[in-house]
Amino acid sequence: MTDTAPRTPRPTMPVPTSTDTAQSYWEGFYRGWEPPADWVARANPLFVREAGALPAGTALDLGCGAGGDAIWLAERGWRVTAVDVSATVLRRAAAAAAEAGVADGIEWQEHDLSRSFPDGVFDLVSAQFLHSPVAGVGEREAILASAAAAVGPGGTLLVISHAGWPSWFEEPPLDFRLPTNAEVLSVLEAGPGEWAVDTDEVLTRELTGPTGEVGTRDDAVLRVSRLPH
Template structure:
C-alpha cells in the first residue's frame, strides 16, 4: 500500500507499522492502487503475491478478478483488517494472509504476479528494499510479471521534508535487480505525474514511478 514516509525512524519496522495501524481504525481508502489496476486488469488471472498489502485493498481487487492471492505485511493489525475486508467482499477463500518482516522472511513459492506497490519505509536499513525486490523477482514464475510502483519524490505540499529519504528511480530499481536480459523483458518503465490531495483534502500533485518486467516463459 501507499506507505508515505512522514515520520522519524523508531526502533524497528514491526514496532513502527504496528503503531502506525493502531493509531486509526482505518488508514487507507479501501480502493486498489490505480497503477496496479491499470497494469494488471488485462492480464489473465493466476497466482499473485502482494508485498506490503496493508489493509488488503489490492489483494481483494485481485481476488475479485479471479486471482489466488498471497497477501503479506509486517503489521498484524493490517492483516487482521485485510482478512475482515476480504470476508466482507466474499473473497476470503481466494486470499491467504501472511505476516512477514520481508527483510528476514519471505513467502514460499512462485507467482504469476508479484506486486510491490509503494513499498517505502522510514525504518528500512540501507539496501533492504533492494534485497526484498531481488527476492520478489526470484519469486516470479516463468512467464510472470514483477510490478514495482513507488513514489518519485515528496508530494507538492511538502515544502520541508520531515527526513532525508531517497526515492529510487526506475533505473536504480532495475540496476539493483540485476536481471538477466536474456531471461527478463522490460514492458514498462515510466514516470507518472498525477493529481493528489494533501491530508486536509486540498489539491496537489505527486509523481510516481512504475516498472513492469516479465520473466521469460
C-alpha cells in the first residue's frame, strides 16, 4: 500500500518533558504546527478500507486529531462523536468539517481519555494511531477497554496502530512501545461480551519522510465486531 500524500500533521513528535500531561503534550504538539493553507484533513486509507463497507450509524472516533476520518464518516451519513485531548486540533477539525459541509454530523468533545470517556453506545468505535509518549503503563489498554464497552451489539471496534517506526529512523525516536493486535485482543478477551475477528493483519506501506524520501512503515489493523447477543 502506498500513502505518500500528506494526511495529518507530520512534524516529528517531540520528546515529552517529565511534567507533561496528555493535554500539555498534545496541545503543544498541535500549537507548534501550523497547517499550510492548502492542507486538507484526509481520512486514513486503511481506515477507509475497513470502514467503507459498514452501514452508516453512530460512530465514536477516539483521538480524532485533525478530523479526517470523522469528516469522511459524516460525509457518508454517519453521526459522529469525535474526541481529542487537544482543544487546538479540535478547533481546526471543526473548521474543516464546516468547510466540508458536515458540521451538523459531528460533535467534537474534548477529553483526556485516561480521565474521562464520552457517554453512549455506538455502531462503530474507532481508535486510529491512538499512541502517546506520555501515556502511563496500562493507560492505552484501559482506554481500549472503555472503547470496547462502548460498542453496541453487532457493532464494530476498529483499531489501527503503528507497528513499527518509519524506516528512515535508525533508532526509535521516542521511548514508548508500539502495541500489537494480540495485546488489543487480550484487552477484549478480558472484558464482557464475545467478538468476531474480521481483520487482523500487519501491513507495510510506503510513505514520504520529512526530507521527501520514500520509506516504509508497518501498521497493525484490527477490526472486530461484537456478537449481537
